[in-house]
Amino acid sequence: MSRPSPFRLNQALDLTPWRERMAARGRAQIPDVLEPDAAKRILTRLEMAPRWNLAADCAGRHVDLDAKGMEARPAKDRAQFMALVHEQARDGFGYLFNNIPIYDIYHNRKTQSHPLNEVYELLNSAPMLELARHVTGCDDIGFADAQATRYLPGHFLTEHDDNVAGKNRRAAYVLSLTAKWRPDWGGLTLFLDEHGCVEEAFAPKFNTLSIFLVPQRHAVSVVAPFAGGARYSITGWFRAGEDPLLRRA
Ligand SMILES: O=C(O)CCC(=O)C(=O)O
């Protein structure tokens, strides 16, 4: 028997404007998406998480390091690592941010009591998937994958379009849980047109759900050295069909 979810959508949400915005522009930023208490409790779980990975593209290779372990490395090693990450980002696809792989953790039998499993369940709850189908018009959305992300000063994600063959990603989402943010701290989700101009930017905002259709060119601008906090989100994709990992024995 499944447990009742501790996290619920805001029952008073009117999705009409966001569905219209999505139809017109392929993206929408929905405020107050969860019950406020739910958003606060998820943020607390992220703030208390004992381990964050440092995810990066280092010389063209994806690496997942232990964020705290990296901080403890000699300055020379860190500088060498950063030089490779920056070189990759300059003209290619690059990224540097902290993450917790919620989807993988949920599907790993060894971590059945992980505090973020309920976040996977929220994203895959009937009301959330119904919201995603309703707002995007993609009726075949059947599940969501998810990771928690934390962008600290210097973190970024360069331009890409989220399109990966075989993943059936219909729409990307970013559930922002950043309690206090200023757009001049960076960390903006930038949407780019075919000329490389910024069409629109979504700033982190507590308890908002950004949804945008795949494929679509976008980037996360670098977080400023003077940012007054961390940019916390749950991000992933609403995907067509059944979650392939639910078919385990
Ligand atoms: O965090 C964001 O605003 C966007 C994240 C993103 O584009 C991605 O993970 O592919």
Ligand SMILES: [Fe+2]
């Ligand atoms: Fe993306």
